[in-house]
Amino acid sequence: MNLDKFLYNLHYETAKITPPDWEVNWEDAPLPYKLYTTDLPEVELTRNFSDTHSPSTHPTLADLSQFLWYSYAITQLSESYLSMDSVETWMTYRRYVPSGGALYPSEVYLYLKLQEIPTGIYHYNAAHHSLICLREGNFDEYLDHALGNRCDMSKCFAAVFVSTFFWKNFFKYHNFSYRLQGLDAGFLLGQMLEVGKRKNFATGVYYQFLDGAINHLLGVHEDEESVYAVLPLSIDNEMKWFEDIKNVQITSAKLCEELETIHHQRYMKSKVVRPYPMLLKMNQACMLYALTNDKKRPINNDSSLLVKVPQTNDLIHSFSKACKDRYSPGQDFVLKPLQFETLSNLLNDLTLMSHYRNDIDQDLSLLTSRVSLRFTSYGVVGLSNGMYEVCNSTHEIKQISHGDYRTTQQDGLLSDFVNMAQIPLSFNFSGSNNHYQELYGYRGHRIQHMETGILAHKLLLASSLQSMNGHPVLGFDVPWYDELFQLRKYESTSLLQIPIGYHRPLARLQSRLDM
Known part of the structure; x- marks a missing residue:
């Protein structure tokens, strides 16, 4: 199936994108969160939260903890009946953001520059409300290039990366999961923008970046996961966002040569992962190898009553x-x-x-x-x-x-x-x-x-x-x-x-x- 036909069926003839004999193997379902099994440094985050979100002038680890808790922490265990007349129940791990089937295909990574912890790349462990250090170092220049030289990372104290782990909801929804994955990433970004606003963090969403370079930095495998959006966080009022792309010719491949590859083992529970070739094909087609400064936008219609x-x-x-x-x-x-x-x-x-x-x-x-x-x-x-x-x-x-x-x-x-x-x-x-x-x-x-x-x-x-x-x-x-x-x-x-x-x-x- 070509990509245009896939997108058409995805919206208008959804029965054609899922095999008629598709059965969900709930016994082999993946976890709704990603766990690393490699022995990596872990930073515990505080669970002491006030009911107000006081603005931050000097972000601390406690501020970050509150930001992540309200954005994507597991905040509730829920056991619900399958139907009004059923005695069967199922357990779900709920967060403040919605997700199709409560499967939460998005994962959160961060580039952090805080005084209390080493500067570097972290994964947010939602199951334990902690940070897992994946790679130490200052990556301001690397990220500047990966974002097309449109963000001054030296004026940011953090950058959030929202990825999609394909299997986490493909196991249930098959190819229809592609629509859910984009929406789920948006739900999470919407929550982060609101939490950041109440913490007085300046935020900006980058949809366009060098995918391969970002994925390489985080150590994610593109055959199972890929970053969908980048959200830098700053408290610098002088920071200029989204400046015109400078004439710096750089590719994902060239950037990746600057960093060694990292492979950290992870656990997702499923013993059998079925193939999802159309999701990988779509993800590959979305990859950016060059960035343009095109400001064209669709036109809205408006009128009467x-x-x-x-x-x-x-x-x-x-x-x-x-x-x-x-x-x-x-x-x-x-x-x-x-x-x-x-x-x-x-x-x-x-x-x-x-x-x-x-x-x-x-x-x-x-x-x-x-x-x-x-x-x-x-x-x-x-x-x-x-x-x-x-x-x-x-x-x-x-x-x-x-x-x-x-x-x-x-x-x-x-x-x-x-x-x-x-x-x-x-x-x-x-x-x-x-x-x-x-x-x-x-x-x-x-x-x-x-x-x-x-x-x-x-x-x-x-x-x-x-x-x-x-x-x-x-x-x-x-x-x-x-x-x-x-x-x-x-x-x-x-x-x-x-x-x-x-x-x-x-x-x-x-x-x-x-x-």
């Missing part, structure tokens, strides 16, 4: 509480009256969280410059039932049509894992149906899904701030939803759906690790 959303100036709610309260309801949504003020607060919080610095815009742009957001409403007091488009740049919502769309959306789901009749809001995330391939090649698909994940996670946090929750859904008929949300005329396609509403407690046993 607008509803003004009252605007406030800051996030006044508890971020920590929003993290702890967030989870993905299924059949436990409960339809209750939803005030327009609550919707306004949700959209206001989302707008305030939707600015982020990245190497595509090269400024603090709204996420909705590339990922469009529409929603259907039912039973919102003070707002007509219908379909709306979110116009974050003007803090307005544009009415597209009137009506009750709950049944139509239910009919478009591939499985009845949520009850749309009990949901007042359902958000549709859409973007270019060619996934910006003309701008970024096959990497455009990956970037598009990471940006969708970032915006989606910010919406989930905004919902949790309003005592509601959302359920990210990929199991829907994409052509059906594209028609419903009137996307075809804009050459856009549905990337994710998130129903949002109130809910009753889920029938499960849980043990919190964040008390």
Whole structure:
């Protein structure tokens, strides 16, 4: 299967990318976290956390510990029933970020320059909330080159690398895992951006870098894992982000010659790892061997009937509480009256969280410059039932049509894992149906899904701030939803759906690790 056909089937004919006889071997499932078995230096991180995130002027190991805890630590053990009438249960390891099937294919690595520990490359051990030192040394210049000389690493105290470990969710979802992996990386980046903001860390997301050089630095094997994004952290107010690429000719191969190869043994539990050739083929096609300074961007469409959303100036709610309260309801949504003020607060919080610095815009742009957001409403007091488009740049919502769309959306789901009749809001995330391939090649698909994940996670946090929750859904008929949300005329396609509403407690046993 060629790559264009693979991406088409991935979105529009998903049955064609997974063998009909595919069976999930749960007995041989991988761990949802990576463990190194090589005897490597380990740095224990503190578990003493306050409920507030005081800004840092001189980052310490304790600040980093809090950043990692709120970003990607295992914060809850949950035992849930397989269904409402089942006595069978399964155990999951939950974090503050969502993940398809709670499988968490992303891994976190860091380049750290803190006084308390040796400067070098570390892996975040989420299972033990600790750091594993993989390689000591100062790699400022190496990373400057790997990022296309667009980041002054000497002014950063850390850089975070978000990778994808392919087998961690391929074992369940087969090739469909490719879409989930990009979204999962985006969910994690969205959380890190919000935690960093509350720690007063300046952040910027690099989607474009020399993949081979970064993977070589971390010692990851590209046949099983690859870095998707780099997030430098700084407290230097004078730092300039994403400067034009300088005329320095350097390749991944040349950079890799500067460092010895490291091979640290790791444990993932699975005894049999089935092949995933299409994921490796897609990852290889995404690799960058040269960087360009192309600032072209897709164009958004906008028009008529607008509803003004009252605007406030800051996030006044508890971020920590929003993290702890967030989870993905299924059949436990409960339809209750939803005030327009609550919707306004949700959209206001989302707008305030939707600015982020990245190497595509090269400024603090709204996420909705590339990922469009529409929603259907039912039973919102003070707002007509219908379909709306979110116009974050003007803090307005544009009415597209009137009506009750709950049944139509239910009919478009591939499985009845949520009850749309009990949901007042359902958000549709859409973007270019060619996934910006003309701008970024096959990497455009990956970037598009990471940006969708970032915006989606910010919406989930905004919902949790309003005592509601959302359920990210990929199991829907994409052509059906594209028609419903009137996307075809804009050459856009549905990337994710998130129903949002109130809910009753889920029938499960849980043990919190964040008390």
